[in-house]
Amino acid sequence: MSKQVKSSKFKALAASLKDVLSETWRQGAGKASLILMAILVVIAIYAAAAMPPNFRDAIWDNIEVQGENPSLVPPEWVKYLGVPYAPHVTTMLDKPVDKLDLENQIYESNYTATYNLEHEVFPQGIIAKGYELLIVVVGNYTIGPRCRIFISRPDGVTGLYTDTSVTLTASPESAWSRSNTTVKLSESENIKSDLLYKVVVKYANESGLLVLKDRAYYIKFSTVNGTFLEPVGNVVSMLIEDFTLKPYKYVFGKISSINASYEFMRGQWSLQRVAASVEPLAGSYNITISCRYTALPQAALSRIQALKPFNSIKLIVKGSAYGFMGTDANGRDLALGLLYGFPLAIAIGFFVAGLTSLIGLIAGVVSGYYGGIVDEIIQRMVDVMGNIPLLPILIIIAMALMVTYAEAPLIVLMGILTVLIVFGWGGLAIIVRAMTLSIKEEPYIEAAKALGASNRRIIFKHIIPQVIPYVVASLVFSVPGAILTEAGLSVLGIRHGYPTWGAILSEAYRYMRVAMEALWWVLPPGILISVTSLTFVLLGMALEKVVEPRLRTA
Amino acid sequence: MLAVAVVIIVLLTALILEATGYSMRVLKAIVDSYVKAYRQDISRTIRNETMVNELTEKYRVELEEIYGLNKPWYVRASTFVKNTLLMDFGITDREDIASIVGKAPPLKVSDVIATVIPRTVIMITVAEIICIAIALVAAPRLVYKIGSIADRAVVAYAAFTNALPVWWLAMLFILVFSYQLRVFPTDYRYIIAFIRDLSIDPFTNFIQIVYYAALPIITVVVALLGGWLYGIRAQLIRVIREDFVFVAKAKGLPDPMITKKYIVRVAAPPIMTSIILALASSIGGYIITESVFEWPGMGTLYYLAISGGEASIVMALTYVFTLIYVIARFILEALYIVLDPRIRIT
Numbered sequence: 001m002s003k004q005v006k007s008s009k010f011k012a013l014a015a016s017l018k019d020v021l022s023e024t025w026r027q028g029a030g031k032a033s034l035i036l037m038a039i040l041v042v043i044a045i046y047a048a049a050a051m052p053p054n055f056r057d058a059i060w061d062n063i064e065v066q067g068e069n070p071s072l073v074p075p076e077w078v079k080y081l082g083v084p085y086a087p088h089v090t091t092m093l094d095k096p097v098d099k100l101d102l103e104n105q106i107y108e109s110n111y112t113a114t115y116n117l118e119h120e121v122f123p124q125g126i127i128a129k130g131y132e133l134l135i136v137v138v139g140n141y142t143i144g145p146r147c148r149i150f151i152s153r154p155d156g157v158t159g160l161y162t163d164t165s166v167t168l169t170a171s172p173e174s175a176w177s178r179s180n181t182t183v184k185l186s187e188s189e190n191i192k193s194d195l196l197y198k199v200v201v202k203y204a205n206e207s208g209l210l211v212l213k214d215r216a217y218y219i220k221f222s223t224v225n226g227t228f229l230e231p232v233g234n235v236v237s238m239l240i241e242d243f244t245l246k247p248y249k250y251v252f253g254k255i256s257s258i259n260a261s262y263e264f265m266r267g268q269w270s271l272q273r274v275a276a277s278v279e280p281l282a283g284s285y286n287i288t289i290s291c292r293y294t295a296l297p298q299a300a301l302s303r304i305q306a307l308k309p310f311n312s313i314k315l316i317v318k319g320s321a322y323g324f325m326g327t328d329a330n331g332r333d334l335a336l337g338l339l340y341g342f343p344l345a346i347a348i349g350f351f352v353a354g355l356t357s358l359i360g361l362i363a364g365v366v367s368g369y370y371g372g373i374v375d376e377i378i379q380r381m382v383d384v385m386g387n388i389p390l391l392p393i394l395i396i397i398a399m400a401l402m403v404t405y406a407e408a409p410l411i412v413l414m415g416i417l418t419v420l421i422v423f424g425w426g427g428l429a430i431i432v433r434a435m436t437l438s439i440k441e442e443p444y445i446e447a448a449k450a451l452g453a454s455n456r457r458i459i460f461k462h463i464i465p466q467v468i469p470y471v472v473a474s475l476v477f478s479v480p481g482a483i484l485t486e487a488g489l490s491v492l493g494i495r496h497g498y499p500t501w502g503a504i505l506s507e508a509y510r511y512m513r514v515a516m517e518a519l520w521w522v523l524p525p526g527i528l529i530s531v532t533s534l535t536f537v538l539l540g541m542a543l544e545k546v547v548e549p550r551l552r553t554a
Numbered sequence: 555m556l557a558v559a560v561v562i563i564v565l566l567t568a569l570i571l572e573a574t575g576y577s578m579r580v581l582k583a584i585v586d587s588y589v590k591a592y593r594q595d596i597s598r599t600i601r602n603e604t605m606v607n608e609l610t611e612k613y614r615v616e617l618e619e620i621y622g623l624n625k626p627w628y629v630r631a632s633t634f635v636k637n638t639l640l641m642d643f644g645i646t647d648r649e650d651i652a653s654i655v656g657k658a659p660p661l662k663v664s665d666v667i668a669t670v671i672p673r674t675v676i677m678i679t680v681a682e683i684i685c686i687a688i689a690l691v692a693a694p695r696l697v698y699k700i701g702s703i704a705d706r707a708v709v710a711y712a713a714f715t716n717a718l719p720v721w722w723l724a725m726l727f728i729l730v731f732s733y734q735l736r737v738f739p740t741d742y743r744y745i746i747a748f749i750r751d752l753s754i755d756p757f758t759n760f761i762q763i764v765y766y767a768a769l770p771i772i773t774v775v776v777a778l779l780g781g782w783l784y785g786i787r788a789q790l791i792r793v794i795r796e797d798f799v800f801v802a803k804a805k806g807l808p809d810p811m812i813t814k815k816y817i818v819r820v821a822a823p824p825i826m827t828s829i830i831l832a833l834a835s836s837i838g839g840y841i842i843t844e845s846v847f848e849w850p851g852m853g854t855l856y857y858l859a860i861s862g863g864e865a866s867i868v869m870a871l872t873y874v875f876t877l878i879y880v881i882a883r884f885i886l887e888a889l890y891i892v893l894d895p896r897i898r899i900t
Contacts, residue, residue: 029713383559384559384562384563387559387563387876387879388563388566389563389838389872389875389876391841391842392567392841392856392860392868392871392872393566393567393570395841395857395860395861396567396570396571396574396576396860396868397570397574399576399860399861400570400574400575400576400579403576403579403580404575404579480716480717484719487719487722488719488721488842491721491842491845491846492841492842492845492857493861505722505725508725509725509846512725512728515729516729516733516734517733517734519729522725522726522729523726526719526722526725526726529719529722530714530717530718530719530722531717532717533716533717533718534713534714534716534717535717536717537713537716537717538713541709541713
């Protein structure tokens, strides 16, 4: 008996929902919104399935991953709009050209890559990482290679960029196996680099510098107050490292002028400040990573040659454009954040709207059908809730949660959503109550009662199927509210840690002064929030016309 | 009934602030930072370690007394509720709050709110009034042309802005009009000085206020106008479908007269409700939008108070908002009597 009631109840529900859907489909806005909704849901499901389980910590907030991307650059497709750009190139190098010199006990493996810079735009730098280093143990010592990066520029300058002696600690038992830590080969970007020196030498004559060894001597220079001075008596000199050039500038740039300011102090000229203006140099760059082992027994060297020092080396030239959606100021790939924002937004929206509607439905039906003290209590609760300023309370609670559970993003997010649910059901409850009150007085309810139908049967069989279209319309209408509120709270700085669209926007807002040119950062999350909300608003409007025929225009 | 709601809301706010330990936690952090600074300060002159510790501890106890940290949360909460209900909001000495007021701390909380309200009125309330004015003029014209292109455009515009967060529009407009096109200012805090000096040099300062308020007002109007048009249109449609309007039309009455006497008159009470309530709530400010503009209004004040754990201001603001709301409800009750002939004083 009860099973039958249940199935017929669901049939009635399904039938009324099906009617509503087909009516909605017949309207233009309804059709558009249903199609948009299908697209949203498909993307959300795809993203949810494709999202790595530990996306937030392993990728989104991982400094290592962020460091491999250029920061604050537009999407790669801006090149089709005619914007000059430096390409972002990631190369996996695994086929070294090696050289074994047994006589001098040297083994060297060289990885070479070419980077073509077509436009005069600076790339953001070079990064090299070695994977699976061979653990070489001779005697009691673990020995790592000395890895150097040489860059050969289109203007003929070739120099040493970085020089890293790889040290590794490993137990002798693990000898000749591979280490699973990643070795950074481009870290020692020291300012005194050989390449900087050679670049300065190359362009020095034009700017009035004479370079000897690691010192640069000025022949003529300008100084404070803009007066042009000839050096008097003392020779003024400066060290190469006084050039405070960022590595990417001297690697990919040509020096157009050098300006140094000096002051005459205690009988001699002393350097105050050196500034070089550098312009990007287009052309083809050869990057060679050379890893070398020296002074090892011949057997060991041969074995290294057979096994190769690294399984692979990742060489990245950070471009001036990246990926499908660009990057933010930290170098996060915005395409990923935006993609994984889909399931989060849909989940947040439906979770809040679903539970709000469910509570509103139950409260409204109970309040309207049973009346009395229950009705009174529910109505007074709705009164109080309706008069409470929700956003401030939400901010207080969210801040409290954020301070208390900084390490548990789920609790913070859930806390925010719970507040939204707790304060959100009042409006629907009032409507449902009013509908229940009028349905309750219908003759067929009286008839059902006369036939001995239980309250439960009347509620499920006669009241809820009639109320449900309204509830669904209200559910759809309240989905964007949750998404927008969550985004708004993020912008206020309430961070739960999940990469929602709101969180991306909040980051952009935090960097407003920096991000003012970065439309690719500010526009897409906002557009996605709006489109998602618009989908539900349109659907809600279409549904409203179905359940409230008086609103129909034609 | 409304008075009960006010008390309940004030109680609830106090409970949320104190029972969760939020305000306590923030205040503790503040006291700790003061104590640390004090310790560094005195250890420069006093070498004796135990004496430094003693003095620091004394200072801490003193501070905890001032901030009321030595009392349990329910005592603090009840004092807050009592003082707030008696309109005794206390004093604030926060730097950040004083900076948006434009004076040096300490300040009376009631003074803080009194200086900040006009700024929000200039931005949000003015924008609401503009929206309402446009909607009141345009919506009755639309009702006769339901289904026309203009009508559909309004509905589409309303749907679009409904889905558009105001604060995102604000970010976008600042980005485009202030930073890229440089038509409007980028730092809106200067409005403090212009409003303060309004009485000294009314003309120049008024021009400046208009210049600074223009973009925020445009943003809010663009975001809210659709909702107003749609809302008032919906109210009018509900009436236009009534039988008595058909009768009036059948009698051959001119359209303007039908609009005036048969439609607007009947739809007036619900429309008036939304107008009065919207104006009342606009005084509370838009927390997020004001923050985006860094507009030193009620919303920003509220946000600073909450994030800084300044319970006295949070309580005062909540109380003021609720009070304004209650007053608006009273005004409405009075207006209903005028607007709806079915309601009579009994």
